[in-house]
Amino acid sequence: MYVTIGYDQLATPAGLDRGGAVDRFDDIRAAALDLFTGRGFHATTMADIGAAVGMRGPSLYKHVESKQDLLARIMTTTMEALLAGYRTAVASSDDPAQRLRRATEAHVRYHARHRLEAFVGNREIRSLVEPHRARVLTLRAEYEHGFRDLVADGVAEGVFHVDSARLASYAVLDLGMGVSAWYREDGELTEDAVVWQYSTFALRLVGHRGQERLSRPSPA
Amino acid sequence: MYVTIGYDQLATPAGLDRGGAVDRFDDIRAAALDLFTGRGFHATTMADIGAAVGMRGPSLYKHVESKQDLLARIMTTTMEALLAGYRTAVASSDDPAQRLRRATEAHVRYHARHRLEAFVGNREIRSLVEPHRARVLTLRAEYEHGFRDLVADGVAEGVFHVDSARLASYAVLDLGMGVSAWYREDGELTEDAVVWQYSTFALRLVGHRGQERLSRPSPA
DNA sequence: CCGTTCGGCTAATAGCTGTTAGCCGGAACT
DNA sequence: AGTTCCGGCTAACAGCTATTAGCCGAACGG
Structure with missing residues (x-):
């Protein structure tokens, strides 16, 4: 059984309304994210998401357009x-x-701090349906291209030494994806430690x- | 529409039996692997796999135990x-x-040469049901531990310099996983080139x- | 040449899926 | 107080899933 962490506490405690400061939609999004990470998009049902926020599957459609x-x-x-x-x-x-260094720091930090988003973002492109998939793939290509240029610039200035800027940038990007798979907030390594070492x-x-x-x- | 490549040619040409040298099971396994990679385990149906080898879904059960x-x-x-x-x-x-160097070469070479297996192996652990999942996770842990020891040995001998052997070994392993995602046999980089650069x-x-x-x- | 086995087929089962329709209690405005 | 609307609910739909049962032609062994 997959365990939901954190999000239940955010839900309104049944009767006492927080005044709409936290929208029900945010809860649902968070629960869905958690479940998509744990068992995958296709293996997650609307009933699962509903249960995680304390309602039945069909009720989700009062807040959400579709899965x-x-x-x-x-x-x-x-x-x-x-x-x-x-x-x-x-x-x-x-x-x-x-x-x-800075770009890698940002990359790794995001993958550590938002590991669920990053994890799903990397693994579920196949589950995205067409208008969205193309859009995400375009953004992703732009991102990859940015890192490739960064490496190529360093090679051109003679401070980096690689055969293929493409290969090296893939390698750097793959490091981040790994982080989103194994990083835990309560692990032995702090976010800063991981960020610094990985950018090194x-x-x-x-x-x-x-x-x-x-x-x-x-930092003096 | 996802395109199956290569496997159809391997199938017996309808009437002319190869004498059982290539079992029907191998075709099915290959087709399933191809589809699992392209659309994921849950999104692949038995009918899909059947169609890829030229039969209907239920007929697969004459050769295969279950999905x-x-x-x-x-x-x-x-x-x-x-x-x-x-x-x-x-x-x-x-x-x-x-x-x-050698272990990374083997790691990367496998991920390039058997990219479909490696890709599925990395991404579908969640889809594996319980007796199998535990077994695969054990093997995987053993594998990871091997790389960690390799790094730790180098640090102990003073030839490697990292803060955390665990982090460094994760980084090395993640490189391989990336390869299985983007490597193409007909790409601009040969398998040897990728292997050498990544181990460097x-x-x-x-x-x-x-x-x-x-x-x-x-190699003189 | 007959029986058996192999490997395909269709039909059926049992269950689950996302999503829609329509009901209804209670809160919130006027 | 009356009306509206929000946000839950159950029932229903339409479709798809893995898997099983049972049929049947063809190849094969004797």
């Missing part, structure tokens, strides 16, 4: 958030190494010198 | 093949760097010195 729409919203907002993080990261510097991995991976340092320099 | 069994066979043989590759790799040397990435990632070289040394 497909629920997935589509999750996936598009996730891709847009990743892209926004990437753009902020590259705008913060002109140095290729610094930019790749990224710089090492592209052959940038001076990444022998093991721990993060104190 | 679940089909998945279980695919996933266990995949994990066992990966473990076997790992064992051969580590037995080939005593040097930590050499062992990690792995050594760079764990902070091993002397990985600035860009191309593989000619």
Whole structure:
């Protein structure tokens, strides 16, 4: 049996209304996300989602358009958030190494902090139906292309050393996807530790010198 | 519409029996693997698999125990093949760097050459039902632990430099999973090129010195 | 040349799916 | 107080699922 964590506490305690500060839709979205992560989109039924927020399956349609729409919203907002993080990261510097470090930090941090969204976003593209799928794939391609350019810039400036920028950028991106699969908020490694180490991995991976340092320099 | 490639040609040409050299079961397994990869286990119906090998859904049961069994066979043989590759790799040397290089080569090569098996193996554990799931997860844990030990050995000998061997081994393993998602036999990069570059990435990632070289040394 | 087995087929079963229709209690406005 | 509307409910629908049962032609062994 899959265990829902956290979301039940957010639901209004049956009779005492919080005044609409937290919409019922948000609860449903959160519960759906949780279930999609745990058992997959196709293996999750509307009745399951309903049970997780304390109602029957059909009642969900008073708040939600369809199961497909629920997935589509999750996936598009996730891709847009990743892209926004990437753009902020590259705008913060002109140095290729610094930019790749920041972009990887944003990438990994999102995959750690929003691991459910990221997990579903990576694994359920196949379950998305056509108008949405194309849109998400376009965003995803744009995101990948951004990282590829970052690597290519560093190679052009002679600070990175890889045969194929495409391969290296795939490798960096795949690191993040892994994080969303195994990261746990209550694990032995803090979010900052994972973010720092993984962005160091990224710089090492592209052959940038001076990444022998093991721990993060104190932010003086 | 999802397109089946290759397997139809393997099927006996309707009337001319190959003498049982290629069992019907192998065709079915291959078709199922192809469909599981393309649309996922739950989204694939027995009728789909049947159509891919030229028969109706129910007829499959003359060759196959169940859909679940089909998945279980695919996933266990995949994990066992990966473990076997790992064992051969580590037995080939005593040097930590050499062992990690070889193990990563085996890992990446398997994910490139058997990308469908590897892809399904990584993504459909959730669809596996209980006696099988536990078995596959055990094998997987063993595999992961092997890579972690490899990294830890290198750190102990002072040739690798990472804060967390666990994190680094996850990173290396995630690289392989990525390969199974994007690698194509007819792509611009040969299997050998991907294998070599990714194993170099792995050594760079764990902070091993002397990985600035860009191309593989000619095997003299 | 007859019986058996193999490997296909269709029909049927039993169950589950997302979604719609329509009912209804209670809160909220006027 | 009366009306409206929100947000639950059950019943129903239409469709699809894996799997089983049982039929039947053809190949094969004797």
